[in-house]
Amino acid sequence: MSLYNVQKLMFQLNRDPAVRRRFDEEFESLLADYDLTEEEQIALRDPDIGLLYVMGVNGQILMHYAALRGFEWNAYMEAMREGERKYGPVRTGLYTRAAGR
Amino acid sequence: MSLVFAGVCSHAPGITGRKDRADPVVRDAFYAAYDRMRLALEAARPDVLVVVGAEHFANFFMNNMPAICVGMGEHYEGPIEDEAWLGIKHTRFPGAPALSMQLIQDVMQDIDLAYAQEWKFDHGIMVPLHFLTPRADLPIIPVNINCQGPPLIPLARCYEFGRALKRACDARPERIAVIGTGGISHWPATPDSGRINERDRASFLEKFLANRREDLIAYKDEETWREAGQGGLEIRTFIALAGAAEGHTGELWFYAPIPIFAVGCTVAVMNLQAGQKAA
Numbered sequence: 235m236s237l238y239n240v241q242k243l244m245f246q247l248n249r250d251p252a253v254r255r256r257f258d259e260e261f262e263s264l265l266a267d268y269d270l271t272e273e274e275q276i277a278l279r280d281p282d283i284g285l286l287y288v289m290g291v292n293g294q295i296l297m298h299y300a301a302l303r304g305f306e307w308n309a310y311m312e313a314m315r316e317g318e319r320k321y322g323p324v325r326t327g328l329y330t331r332a333a334g335r
Numbered sequence: 336m337s338l339v340f341a342g343v344c345s346h347a348p349g350i351t352g353r354k355d356r357a358d359p360v361v362r363d364a365f366y367a368a369y370d371r372m373r374l375a376l377e378a379a380r381p382d383v384l385v386v387v388g389a390e391h392f393a394n395f396f397m398n399n400m401p402a403i404c405v406g407m408g409e410h411y412e413g414p415i416e417d418e419a420w421l422g423i424k425h426t427r428f429p430g431a432p433a434l435s436m437q438l439i440q441d442v443m444q445d446i447d448l449a450y451a452q453e454w455k456f457d458h459g460i461m462v463p464l465h466f467l468t469p470r471a472d473l474p475i476i477p478v479n480i481n482c483q484g485p486p487l488i489p490l491a492r493c494y495e496f497g498r499a500l501k502r503a504c505d506a507r508p509e510r511i512a513v514i515g516t517g518g519i520s521h522w523p524a525t526p527d528s529g530r531i532n533e534r535d536r537a538s539f540l541e542k543f544l545a546n547r548r549e550d551l552i553a554y555k556d557e558e559t560w561r562e563a564g565q566g567g568l569e570i571r572t573f574i575a576l577a578g579a580a581e582g583h584t585g586e587l588w589f590y591a592p593i594p595i596f597a598v599g600c601t602v603a604v605m606n607l608q609a610g611q612k613a614a
Contacts, residue, residue, distance in 0.1 A: 238397060245396045249415055249455060293524025293565075294391035294483055301420050301547060307595075314526045328485065328565045330519060 237290055237326065239268040240278065244295045247302070283310065284317020289325035337505045340379035340433030340512035341606040342372055343543075343573050344467075347523060348458035349596035351422035351465060356595045368589030368602040369466035375604060377466055381512035383474045384432045384467075385438075385500070386460050387576060389482035389569040393457035401449030402488040403496055405442070406477040407435040408494065410415045421458055423465050428456070429472040434509060439474070441503035446496045455536040463516045480609025482517065482569045491552040493571045497578020504579075515576030517569030520562075521598045527564070535563045536599050539570060544585040544603060546577050566598070580605040 245262070246253045256264040265275055277285040279329045286296055300310040323329045354362060376384070389442070393415045395401060408430040414421045432452070439450050455476055456464070480496075481487055490494075504511045519539050520532040542550040551574050559567040577585075589602040 241392075242396065242398065245392050249393060292392070292483060295523045300418060301417060307349075307356075311526055311528060318526065328483070328560075 236269060236271050236274060239270055240274050240286070241291055241295050243268050243270075243278070244291070244299045248295070248298050282317070283313035284315070284316075285321055287314040287329070288301065288317045288321040288324055290329060292323050292327065293329055336434040336544040336605060337511070338501060338579060339381055339510045340376050340604075341514070341576060341583075341607055342371065342375075342602070343515040343517075343576050343585075344372060344602045345398045345461045345518060345596075345598050345600045346462040346516040347518065347521075347596050347598040348416065348421055348462065349593075349598070350462050352420055352458075353595050354422060354503070357593050358441050361591050361593055363592060365589055365600045365602075366466070366592065371588055372602050372604060373467045373469075376512055379512055380510055381473065382433070382509040383434060383476055383511055385476045385478060385511060385513040386463065386515065387478040387480065387497075387515045387572050388447075388459040388463075390457050390459045390479045391483055393455055393459075393547060394451065394453075395481065397484050400481055400484050401479070402481055402492075403446065405435060405439050406430060406452075406454045406475070406479045407432050407439065407450045408452045408454055409467060411454050411456055411475060411477060414461040415455045417573050421461065422494040423461050426464075426471050428464065428468075428471050429474045429546060431476055434474075434507065435476050438500070438503045441506060442496070442499040444451075444493065445502075453463060453537055459516060459577045463514060468538075478575075480571045480575060482571050484602065487556065487568060488571065489526070489552075490554055490571065490574050493574040494548055494552055494578035497575040498581055500575070501561045503579065513576065513579050517559050517572035518566045518598045519573070519601065520564055521566035522564035523566045523597045525565075528597040530564070531599045532563050532567075533592070533599075535567070539563075539573075540587065540590065540601070540603075543573050543577055546580060546584050546605075548577070548581070551577055576605070583607055
């Protein structure tokens with residue numbers, strides 16, 4: 235259920251200017267509105283794009299969060315690879331197969 | 336009137352967002368195919384364009400995910416993504432709410448639908464429209480088939496949706512064009528981005544162009560996921576389009592893998608007027 239909340243935050247961040255403003259101005263308060271584990275909060279805060287990928291965040295949501303946090307395309311690809319090296323294969327969701335290639 | 340145009344094309348964000356990183360010769364040939372599709376669309380003189388897409392959590396999320404949703408808005412806008420990231424400026428498109436309502440009502444005789452009077456386009460619709468309606472003056476009716484957050488609608492129901500859409504269009508006096516937009520085999524937004532299972536891709540396109548319903552709906556999601564990538568689940572948009580063009584074959588106007596675009600770039604048009612019937 236918690237992964238759902240990570241993705242929901244990103245979904246709302248992507249489409250709602252008010253959430254985007256809070257992201258810029260009161261990041262911690264925004265995080266507190268979602269029921270997130272400590273690991274998820276750290277991954278979002280750092281940001282650790284590789285860990286978010288391994289957690290199972292859908293890539294179609296994650297790629298926008300990566301872009302928002304300044305990862306250009308090649309850096310985003312490398313961050314996911316680094317995540318697999320550091321944390322292992324994708325844990326759950328539609329993207330698990332990608333890690334098992 | 337009825338459907339006056341039916342075709343499919345790719346929509347990956349890299350097509351516009353990473354255009355400067357692609358081989359210019361292949362990229363420009365792909366862009367030329369989009370332009371050929373635009374000219375064919377314009378020559379069909381449509382009153383409205385129905386875009387059957389596979390959006391990526393721009394409007395729909397796992398809190399309330401419709402299997403199929405049809406737009407019923409006065410207007411639409413996009414992209415939801417950063418303009419610089421996607422390489423497309425923010426644009427407003429006219430809708431066709433009265434026609435939407437009638438089509439939805441009619442399609443619902445056969446297929447349950449959700450509808451939305453508010454809809455922000457992501458790259459899944461913005462990229463095709465960037466090439467096909469660059470003046471943003473053609474009324475749009477967006478359709479989303481959930482291809483991102485399982486459980487997903489069965490393929491046979493996608494074909495049936497296309498059939499129902501065709502029947503609904505046949506009952507209207509307007510000239511209606513429809514496109515499907517999605518990927519075939521690809522692994523977008525993963526470390527395997529750019530990879531394509533060419534054998535799977537070629538096999539699917541052959542079945543699609545021949546409009547062989549039984550072969551198209553025989554695909555299994557588990558197999559597609561494993562062999563053709565999670566992006567392969569977007570074949571739902573092609574299959575819906577095939578249903579709308581049932582009885583007609585298609586013609587491939589362009590196909591080439593462009594790895595930096597993360598997809599096998601495809602443009603194909605169904606021979607609605609030529610009387611080429613599928614077996």
